[in-house]
Amino acid sequence: MQQKVITVTELTKYIKDKLENDELLSNLLIAGEISNFHHHGSGHMYFTLKDKKTQINSVMFKSANQRLQFEPEDGMKILATGYVSLYEPRGQYQLYVQSLQPDGIGALHIAFEQLKERLQKEGLFEEEHKQELPKLPQKIGVITSPTGAAVRDILSVIKRRFSGVSILIAPATVQGERAVPTLVDALERLNAREDIDVIIIGRGGGSLEDLWAFNEEELARAIFNSNTPVISAVGHETDYTISDFVADLRAPTPSAAAELVISNQEELARYLNRLNNNLKQSMKQKLKNLRNKVNNLTQRRVLLEPKRQLQDSQQRVDELEARLINKIQSRLDYLQEKFQTQAGKLDSMSPLKVLRRGYSYCQKVGQDQGITSVNEVDPGEELEMVLSDGKIKSRVLSIDNEQVVKK
Structure with a gap:
């Protein structure tokens, strides 16, 4: 085959x-x-x-x-x-x-650790991103199930601690497949309001599966991006969720979140009284210091004897004036002496001084220019002889070329 x-x-x-x-x-x-x-x-x-x-x-x-x-x-x-x-x-x-x-190890536990590590590397858990909670919020937003024990605990604690504060509940599903969308939507709606000072988001205790909505990345990023400070309050004290790490503050339980979000009215009143007393003491001390300073100033001589202080100043002005006059006079004397010395030097070099010693100055009649050589005149020309006390007119009879001053 x-x-x-x-x-x-x-x-x-x-x-x-x-x-x-x-x-x-x-x-x-x-x-x-x-x-x-x-x-x-x-x-x-x-x-x-x-x-x-x-x-x-x-x-x-x-x-x-x-x-x-x-x-x-x-x-x-x-x-x-x-x-x-x-x-x-x-x-x-x-x-x-x-x-x-x-x-x-269970799948949910691994998923929790993986998301936690990834968000931590991105910096979503860093303290620098945490917002400071208001000291005395006027209105508190609460995101939780409207029928659960968590909302009753929160309302009870806040009413006991500070009855005057306003609370706005944004209802959401806190368990199951629909939980994350409703939680994110409630958070966005509260952020859109301008009258919400702080937000509490959470639920009561349960298994890891029950709390899983608070470990989802979508909700974690919504909490991180919230403009309003967020307190995460999920489960019991031993329960930790991703929401706890990204929130501005973690509360171990919903009741603890209510304790953290608002001061006790009586404690606040005592605190305000302490501030008031401290302010009064501070003002008293400040006034005492100022009063002492004024007293010290009033004891100064310038205020006790202002006329004497003025007389001292006038005497000082007189002294300065005398010193100034002396300096000016000394300067004038120096300049006068210097002037006379220079005038003497000029006088000794004056042509008039030479004429007084018997010398004369010769020039042609009608001209101002002096004659310095015999070659500048001719026989018969009229000349003027300038002496210290007058002039003599003369006529040239002859010219002798014999040199008197040797060059």
């Missing part, structure tokens, strides 16, 4: 049918460790599931992994449900995962 020839595609389809029709392989619960995890942009998850001896390629499509409450990671030990089939293009069998849960 001749053996039938089949194609690779036919073989692959045959193996795939065998795998998918096998009762054991079509409904598996497998324990293993995740490695090579990749969350594709399409939304599908690809990873390897392994134990100490072997491994199998695995895929979890977007439609299945959207229900996950945590993000799978390399090294995470999990329990996977699904079926084995064959990926025809590669002829490779793989596990098609339909659900995942952590092996040991």
Whole structure:
């Protein structure tokens, strides 16, 4: 009998049918460790599931992994449900995962730690972002279930501590799938009002699943972005939620939040009395210091004997005036002496002084320019001889060229 020839595609389809029709392989619960995890942009998850001896390629499509409450990671030990089939293009069998849960620690706990770590790295828990609560709020917004025990506790405590404060309740669902949208909506509505000074958001105690709405990222970011200070009051003292970390203040219980948000009226009255007494004492001391200062000023001589102080000033002015006159006179004497010295020098160099010693000054008649050489005149010319006490007119009879002053 001749053996039938089949194609690779036919073989692959045959193996795939065998795998998918096998009762054991079509409904598996497998324990293993995740490695090579990749969350594709399409939304599908690809990873390897392994134990100490072997491994199998695995895929979890977007439609299945959207229900996950945590993000799978390399090294995470999990329990996977699904079926084995064959990926025809590669002829490779793989596990098609339909659900995942952590092996040991619960999925919600892992999801809580993962979100907490991520938001902390973003800085949403830093003290620098915390808003200061008002000392005496006029109106308090409360976000919780209108029928739960938390709202009754909050109203009771606030009424007991300070009956005059106004409270506005923004009702919300605090558990289940509808909780987060209603909580975020209530927070946005209170933020839109200008008369709300502080907001309390919370609920009474419950299991981790019951409180899970307060661990959702959407609500955490809404609290962080709130313009109005927010107090988180979720569950009991041992319960911690993501809302507690992002809020401006965490209260261990709803009743504790009411204690923190408003001062006791009697305590506030005592505090105001202390302030009033301190103010009075401070004012008394201030007035006493000012009175002493005024008394010290009135004892000064300038106020007790103002005329004597004025006389001292007048004497000082007289002294300064005398000193100024002496300085001016000394300066004038110095300048007078200097002037006379320079005048004497000029007088000794005056041509008139020379004329008085017997010398004369010769010039042609009708001219002012003096004659300095015999070559400037001719015989018969009329000349004027200028002496110290008058002039002599003369006529040139002859010229002698013999040089008197040697050059």
